[in-house]
Amino acid sequence: xxxxNPLRPEGESKGGVLAHLExxxxxxxxxxxxxxxxxxxxxxxxxxxxxxxxxxxxxxxxRAAVQHRRGSVKACIANVEPNRxxxxxxxxxxxxxxxxxxxxxxxxxxxxxxxxxxSQGVCVCINTAFEGNLxxxxxxxxxxxxxxxxxxxxxxxxxxxxxxxxKYLQTNIQHFLFSLCEYLNAYSGRKYQADRLQSDFAALxxxxxxxxxxxxxxxxxxxxxxxxxxxxxxxxxxxxxLTATLPTDVTVTCxxxxxxxxxxxxxxASHETLFFTKPLHQVFASFARREKLDMSLVS
Amino acid sequence: xxxxxxxxxxxxxxxxxxxxLTTILKAWDFLxxxxxxxxxxxxxKESVVQHLIHLCEEKxxxxxxAALLDIIYTQFHQHQKVWDVFxxxxxxxxxxxxxxxKQFKNSFKKILQRALKNVTVSFRExxxxxxxxxxxxxxxxTKPNQYKPTYVVYYSQTPYAFKSSSTLRRNTPLLxxxxxxxxxxxxxVKMDLRSRYLDSLKAIVFKQYNQTxxxxxSTTPLQERSLGLDINMDSRITHENIVEKQRVQRITQETFxxxxxxxxxxxxxxxxxxxxxxxxxxxxxxxxxxxxCLIKFSSPHLLEALKSLAPAGIADAPLSPxxxxxxxxxxxxxxxxxx
Numbered sequence: 221x222x223x224x225n226p227l228r229p230e231g232e233s234k235g236g237v238l239a240h241l242e243x244x245x246x247x248x249x250x251x252x253x254x255x256x257x258x259x260x261x262x263x264x265x266x267x268x269x270x271x272x273x274x275x276x277x278x279x280x281x282x283r284a285a286v287q288h289r290r291g292s293v294k295a296c297i298a299n300v301e302p303n304r305x306x307x308x309x310x311x312x313x314x315x316x317x318x319x320x321x322x323x324x325x326x327x328x329x330x331x332x333x334x335x336x337x338x339s340q341g342v343c344v345c346i347n348t349a350f351e352g353n354l355x356x357x358x359x360x361x362x363x364x365x366x367x368x369x370x371x372x373x374x375x376x377x378x379x380x381x382x383x384x385x386x387k388y389l390q391t392n393i394q395h396f397l398f399s400l401c402e403y404l405n406a407y408s409g410r411k412y413q414a415d416r417l418q419s420d421f422a423a424l425x426x427x428x429x430x431x432x433x434x435x436x437x438x439x440x441x442x443x444x445x446x447x448x449x450x451x452x453x454x455x456x457x458x459x460x461x462l463t464a465t466l467p468t469d470v471t472v473t474c475x476x477x478x479x480x481x482x483x484x485x486x487x488x489a490s491h492e493t494l495f496f497t498k499p500l501h502q503v504f505a506s507f508a509r510r511e512k513l514d515m516s517l518v519s
Numbered sequence: 520x521x522x523x524x525x526x527x528x529x530x531x532x533x534x535x536x537x538x539x540l541t542t543i544l545k546a547w548d549f550l551x552x553x554x555x556x557x558x559x560x561x562x563x564k565e566s567v568v569q570h571l572i573h574l575c576e577e578k579x580x581x582x583x584x585a586a587l588l589d590i591i592y593t594q595f596h597q598h599q600k601v602w603d604v605f606x607x608x609x610x611x612x613x614x615x616x617x618x619x620x621k622q623f624k625n626s627f628k629k630i631l632q633r634a635l636k637n638v639t640v641s642f643r644e645x646x647x648x649x650x651x652x653x654x655x656x657x658x659x660x661t662k663p664n665q666y667k668p669t670y671v672v673y674y675s676q677t678p679y680a681f682k683s684s685s686t687l688r689r690n691t692p693l694l695x696x697x698x699x700x701x702x703x704x705x706x707x708v709k710m711d712l713r714s715r716y717l718d719s720l721k722a723i724v725f726k727q728y729n730q731t732x733x734x735x736x737s738t739t740p741l742q743e744r745s746l747g748l749d750i751n752m753d754s755r756i757t758h759e760n761i762v763e764k765q766r767v768q769r770i771t772q773e774t775f776x777x778x779x780x781x782x783x784x785x786x787x788x789x790x791x792x793x794x795x796x797x798x799x800x801x802x803x804x805x806x807x808x809x810x811x812c813l814i815k816f817s818s819p820h821l822l823e824a825l826k827s828l829a830p831a832g833i834a835d836a837p838l839s840p841x842x843x844x845x846x847x848x849x850x851x852x853x854x855x856x857x858x
Binding site: 359458 | 617618619620621648727730732733735773
């Protein structure tokens with residue numbers, strides 16, 4: 221207690237720390253005295269404990285009573301009391317209506333074009349499809365102001381949305397939406413064909429499929445009999461009409477032979493026609509079928 | 520392997536932080552798995568680099584391979600560059616864009632090589648239909664400087680390209696020309712938009728910063744939102760201005776939405792307006808010429824900062840449309856003149 225605190229003058233530190241210690245000491249002795257009445261504390265504990273147990277009993281009794289009541293109510297409903305069933309029927313009818321409405325709203329997705337009003341305008345949902353397969357959905361959120369504007373959207377960046385909007389959005393919103401639907405459906409369809417070609421008919425392709433973001437230029441080489449002796453064909457498909465899923469220009473050439481035998485020439489020409497008229501994956505499906513047919517004839 | 524190429528690869532690898540080294544080397548795909556397994560990546564960096572250079576020499580790395588490594592490094596460290604945005608346009612009634620990647624690359628390279636004999640052009644395609652182009656510039660008489668390249672990120676079949684700003688500005692017109700012609704456009708214009716964050720620029724330019732859309736399936740948006748009030752707070756304590764707080768919250772939500780804002784570092788306003796004053800006879804009010812001044816707002820995340828101004832009580836809601844129109848107008852450089 222004689223130590224001088226170098227950071228504080230002696231008098232101050234005695235007042236501060238030592239006084240504090242004294243106070244703590246008196247507190248301790250006081251609480252010791254209190255604990256010399258352990259019996260009262262213990263009796264208090266016992267009293268509270270019994271109270272807790274009583275309350276618990278009460279709670280369990282009440283719970284049992286609630287269960288009992290519920291059971292009897294259910295039994296009553298089962299006994300076809302006219303008032304009760306009317307209420308229940310109304311409730312069920314409303315629920316059915318709600319389910320119906322929800323189902324109808326979901327079904328709108330299948331029409332390809334649906335929308336929901338928002339606080340500032342409308343959020344249009346375009347669901348694309350090709351050959352009965354539901355494909356990707358795209359959203360366009362429009363804000364109804366003068367001028368009408370697109371707030372945000374999930375249309376891919378290479379679809380000419382700005383152009384279509386510049387042409388139609390202000391004057392004829394219907395035309396805008398239908399035009400956009402056309403572009404998106406056609407894009408989805410072309411993408412679907414290219415994806416199917418890559419995934420299902422990779423065996424017939426002799427090199428990677430070259431494609432661009434819009435899937436309107438496809439270039440690939442293929443063989444009718446993979447691993448066989450025939451020359452591969454090179455195909456180049458151009459889709460100049462972005463609202464169409466079939467190509468506008470098709471060139472099929474045969475690698476490795478300037479002078480083609482007439483049978484090869486016929487095949488080449490027929491392939492060109494096929495690519496013009498049928499979707500890409502269907503053409504390849506027919507190739508694969510023909511191959512199977514040939515194989516089965518040979519064996 | 521050429522000494523300059525070796526030096527270039529060495530300097531590039533030295534820039535790469537150790538924890539990214541294996542990822543970047545794998546993305547480069549130049550050294551095989553077996554070769555990479557022989558390297559002890561726990562050594563000191565200099566030793567690792569030496570070993571890697573040795574392996575590159577064994578495989579005879581070319582300038583093109585080195586350039587590709589540089590592209591990959593930059594792709595991982597996009598924020599180290601500042602990106603400008605360019606918009607191209609086609610003439611009226613032009614044909615549909617039948618983009619052919621091979622044709623584009625050949626055409627782009629040829630145009631640059633015809634103008635400047637010495638130029639290194641490299642390409643790397645990414646999955647989001649974008650092609651990264653790296654150009655190292657030389658002149659008719661000097662070899663290309665590999666340490667000051669320009670990067671262009673072009674999204675094919677869109678009119679937009681992003682270019683890293685560089686100090687060598689004299690090549691920008693040529694670059695613009697090459698890009699325009701190779702992508703079959705007519706004109707190229709620089710947009711008033713600039714940032715370090717390429718994804719944010721992309722989100723703003725393509726208007727894709729908000730990807731949540733209301734549908735009938737989605738849960739209804741919360742109309743009663745907690746104002747961040749402490750739920751455990753004593754019910755005897757209320758906010759006096761709760762109505763005002765709710766109004767501010769609503770307006771902020773309508774303006775900025777609930778989605779994360781794209782990241783920009785600044786907005787710059789160049790004013791050329793006449794001084795407007797209520798006091799007659801003030802010196803400035805009599806000036807015929809417009810006052811010129813420049814106001815610049817900077818922030819690590821400008822749009823989030825603007826969004827928090829009104830709720831924090833620092834500014835009135837609604838904010839000035841000059842501030843809130845930034846993502847919508849796709850600009851962060853403005854020139855304001857008297858109408």
